[in-house]
Amino acid sequence: MNNNIHNIQVYFQCADCDQDIRAIFAQEQVSAVRCSECGRAYTLMKPTIGDEILLDWEQEALYHKLRADRSEHDNHNMSALIIKVIELLTWRDSGDGQTRAIEMVREWLASSGKPQTLLELFHHPERDNKRF
Structure with missing residues (x-):
């Protein structure tokens, strides 16, 4: 242009x-x-010429659409995770629901690219086998 x-x-x-x-x-x-x-x-x-303004608005709109799509996708994945964790924590099975819930949260954090500090909260090998 x-x-x-x-x-x-x-x-x-x-x-x-x-x-x-x-x-x-x-x-x-x-x-x-x-x-x-x-x-x-x-x-x-x-x-600034009209074409330049239009191009800026198109880029801005595309950026916000991508952000909204990603946010919606993240919210959907987070909701599915929460439901699964609640099921694991409330289901009466062999007693390892809490451990499996923590493992699931850890896997989800790793696969969804969440900050390393959150992963570290769920990853303390010395605490995994101890109950407080």
């Missing part, structure tokens, strides 16, 4: 003497101009 835009011309009046001032932007993003009548200096930034 930017290849189609060669020069951007900006016109304005001097704040001191009302002289017409023209600035042309080619590749630069910032330009300095002086009023030919009174010598006042102006620093101008290249105006």
Whole structure:
């Protein structure tokens, strides 16, 4: 899109003497101009063109959609994990439901890319076989 835009011309009046001032932007993003009548200096930034704005909005929308999709996926996986852990903790079996629940949480944290500090909370080999 930017290849189609060669020069951007900006016109304005001097704040001191009302002289017409023209600035042309080619590749630069910032330009300095002086009023030919009174010598006042102006620093101008290249105006953003509609296509550039549209491109930014499209990228921003895509980013938020990907974030929302990932968040929804994470929430679904977390809900499934919670249900399974509750089942393991409340199910009356051979008594290893708590151990299996902790193992399941540990596996889920590792597979879902959660921070290492959370994994460390569930991984203390010396505590695994002791009851407090």
